[in-house]
Amino acid sequence: MLTATRELVSDVGYAKVTIEAIAARAGVGKQTIYRWWPSKGAVVFDSFLALSEGADGIRLPDTGDLEADLKTVMRATVAEFADPAFEAPLRALNSQIAEDPDLATLYREKLAGPLDDAKKQRLLSAQRAGQLDEGADLDLVLEVLYAPLQQRWLHRSGPLTPEYADALVDVTLRAFAP
Amino acid sequence: MLTATRELVSDVGYAKVTIEAIAARAGVGKQTIYRWWPSKGAVVFDSFLALSEGADGIRLPDTGDLEADLKTVMRATVAEFADPAFEAPLRALNSQIAEDPDLATLYREKLAGPLDDAKKQRLLSAQRAGQLDEGADLDLVLEVLYAPLQQRWLHRSGPLTPEYADALVDVTLRAFAP
Numbered sequence: 347m348l349t350a351t352r353e354l355v356s357d358v359g360y361a362k363v364t365i366e367a368i369a370a371r372a373g374v375g376k377q378t379i380y381r382w383w384p385s386k387g388a389v390v391f392d393s394f395l396a397l398s399e400g401a402d403g404i405r406l407p408d409t410g411d412l413e414a415d416l417k418t419v420m421r422a423t424v425a426e427f428a429d430p431a432f433e434a435p436l437r438a439l440n441s442q443i444a445e446d447p448d449l450a451t452l453y454r455e456k457l458a459g460p461l462d463d464a465k466k467q468r469l470l471s472a473q474r475a476g477q478l479d480e481g482a483d484l485d486l487v488l489e490v491l492y493a494p495l496q497q498r499w500l501h502r503s504g505p506l507t508p509e510y511a512d513a514l515v516d517v518t519l520r521a522f523a524p
Numbered sequence: 525m526l527t528a529t530r531e532l533v534s535d536v537g538y539a540k541v542t543i544e545a546i547a548a549r550a551g552v553g554k555q556t557i558y559r560w561w562p563s564k565g566a567v568v569f570d571s572f573l574a575l576s577e578g579a580d581g582i583r584l585p586d587t588g589d590l591e592a593d594l595k596t597v598m599r600a601t602v603a604e605f606a607d608p609a610f611e612a613p614l615r616a617l618n619s620q621i622a623e624d625p626d627l628a629t630l631y632r633e634k635l636a637g638p639l640d641d642a643k644k645q646r647l648l649s650a651q652r653a654g655q656l657d658e659g660a661d662l663d664l665v666l667e668v669l670y671a672p673l674q675q676r677w678l679h680r681s682g683p684l685t686p687e688y689a690d691a692l693v694d695v696t697l698r699a700f701a702p
Contacts, residue, residue, distance in 0.1 A: 441622050445619055450680060454681070485681075486691060493671035493674065497671040501622075501628060502625070517699045520698065
């Protein structure tokens with residue numbers, strides 16, 4: 347069902363996806379889907395969560411070199427955003443999250459929250475190692491690191507390159523230097 | 525027509541607004557609207573553009589004190605985002621921009637572009653005054669300053685306060701210090 351959902355979103359766009367169409371493509375009854383998910387948004391969300399293999403147990407690399415580790419992570423993230431296969435479904439999911447407070451909660455609890463926790467663990471380790479301002483608000487650090495990328499992608503306002511990933515890390519480390 | 529459009533978006537939400545409903549509320553024929561705007565998205569966009577009194581001729585304050593001027597501007601911007609009257613329509617417009625490349629182009633040309641130019645004029649003045657890194661990429665400076673706010677608002681992920689506005693200015697000035 348989750349694969350059928352993802353394929354459908356990619357083929358026709360989120361707005362035109364219906365529970366009926368997901369059921370038909372997956373070869374199950376509509377009621378089967380409603381048994382597990384309360385809404386279209388929830389199925390689509392889970393279909394992408396499955397793709398990212400879940401956020402639990404995720405750890406960021408910690409070689410002791412904060413700059414190198416963050417550049418590894420940010421280059422991979424930028425590449426993912428620039429991948430056409432992720433484009434349409436991620437964009438649809440993003441709009442849906444902005445308009446649907448329930449889905450926004452689900453997103454925070456199941457995906458963004460655990461991912462942010464993993465990122466903060468890495469930043470805490472850097473604070474302990476004296477590589478990052480001890481007093482820094484880690485939510486703000488993550489916003490400065492990731493929000494420009496999110497916005498550039500959302501508004502298609504600039505290139506998504508490895509150099510851009512590196513620049514975001516450089517800027518963040520300068521802003522929150524010890 | 526623009527007032528009718530804004531009221532309608534606030535009352536029923538962007539998704540449920542139709543050209544017919546705008547026409548009915550404004551007391552004009554459907555064709556009158558189609559004569560001036562190619563799509564629902566375009567009318568809604570113009571209705572908000574009218575609200576912001578257009579972006580042409582906008583100048584940022586330039587007292588010579590970059591930090592003070594940016595804090596004035598960012599506090600006003602954060603207050604606007606936190607205003608419930610702007611909430612529903614701005615959110616709808618944002619989703620629409622993310623999904624509709626034509627509207628995204630219109631948005632960049634008519635609103636975001638001129639506003640960014642005004643902001644960059646202020647940053648150029650600061651570079652000349654030695655208050656900002658001469659080599660700084662001004663697009664990146666604006667992203668670091670504004671994108672965290674955009675994301676926090678979009679994802680409802682944190683408080684929108686004057687202190688937050690100030691923190692974004694402090695972080696940006698540290699990241700791009702001469």
